[in-house]
Amino acid sequence: MVELTRCIRFCLNAQSGQDSGKYNTFSAWPAMQGLGRYYELSVTCQGEPDPQTGYFLNIKEIDTAVREHVLPYLLTRIGDQTNTSAIAMGHLMQEIITRLQLPLDQSVIRVQLALTPFYKLQIRSSNMSEVVLRQQYDFAAAHRLHVAKLSDEQNQQIFGKCNNPSGHGHNYQFEVAVRCPLDAKGHINTVAVIDEVVDRVILVPLDHKHLNEDVPVFKNLNPSVENIAKVIYDWLVGPMKEMNLNLQVVSVWETNKTRCTYPAGVLS
Numbered sequence: 033m034v035e036l037t038r039c040i041r042f043c044l045n046a047q048s049g050q051d052s053g054k055y056n057t058f059s060a061w062p063a064m065q066g067l068g069r070y071y072e073l074s075v076t077c078q079g080e081p082d083p084q085t086g087y088f089l090n091i092k093e094i095d096t097a098v099r100e101h102v103l104p105y106l107l108t109r110i111g112d113q114t115n116t117s118a119i120a121m122g123h124l125m126q127e128i129i130t131r132l133q134l135p136l137d138q139s140v141i142r143v144q145l146a147l148t149p150f151y152k153l154q155i156r157s158s159n160m161s162e163v164v165l166r167q168q169y170d171f172a173a174a175h176r177l178h179v180a181k182l183s184d185e186q187n188q189q190i191f192g193k194c195n196n197p198s199g200h201g202h203n204y205q206f207e208v209a210v211r212c213p214l215d216a217k218g219h220i221n222t223v224a225v226i227d228e229v230v231d232r233v234i235l236v237p238l239d240h241k242h243l244n245e246d247v248p249v250f251k252n253l254n255p256s257v258e259n260i261a262k263v264i265y266d267w268l269v270g271p272m273k274e275m276n277l278n279l280q281v282v283s284v285w286e287t288n289k290t291r292c293t294y295p296a297g298v299l300s
């Protein structure tokens with residue numbers, strides 16, 4: 033079995049039905065008109081590839097299913113609404129995945145809607161009573177990778193430039209994934225609730241700080257990206273629980289090329 037994921041980029045405009053032509057689907061189609069809305073929908077299907085073609089599913093079928101069965105629905109939800117903030121997003125995610133199952137032969141296991149580049153909602157066919165909310169944050173901090181028990185030579189050998197005695201900086205980015213059960217009306221937690229907790233518990237103590245010098249937990253704990261991911265998770269899980277938020281996983285990007293996720297093996 034394989035999992036095949038296709039990302040469909042589109043804009044919802046009040047006049048979506050009057051597009052003059054389909055020229056390029058890379059940036060988005062329908063294309064932006066005036067002050068439209070841009071979204072990305074990633075659809076993951078599971079199945080067995082055909083031994084002859086190597087295809088499990090033609091990606092054109094996923095594109096077509098989304099454009100024919102999801103886009104018109106989304107347009108009706110936001111088209112003439114004056115208060116889109118009142119839309120029950122849990123119910124909307126249920127609708128999206130349900131509408132795709134029939135045209136895609138019940139193969140859809142996961143759907144993710146990116147409402148901004150940094151805010152995503154995901155629903156799984158295996159548990160449609162909850163939505164996984166992902167939001168990204170960033171902070172700037174200095175650190176030095178150094179283990180006091182090791183010699184200067186050993187530290188230099190292991191950590192290289194990261195062992196610089198004066199430290200160095202990163203613009204860290206991190207993402208939290210929170211399980212949000214749907215309430216009776218299909219609503220989920222708003223991301224502002226999560227922002228408040230993250231700001232208070234993580235960003236205030238870490239942003240624009242020297243991790244080794246200013247953050248007590250890193251006095252005797254090397255501030256590697258692995259340990260930073262674990263500390264962020266450990267700090268967040270309790271306060272989030274107090275707000276009825278179920279934190280599942282934290283990913284930290286030290287650079288665009290290096291990411292650590294904790295705990296492992298949760299919510300791919």
Ligand code: NI
Nearest residue numbers: 175194200202
């Ligand atoms: Ni570093």
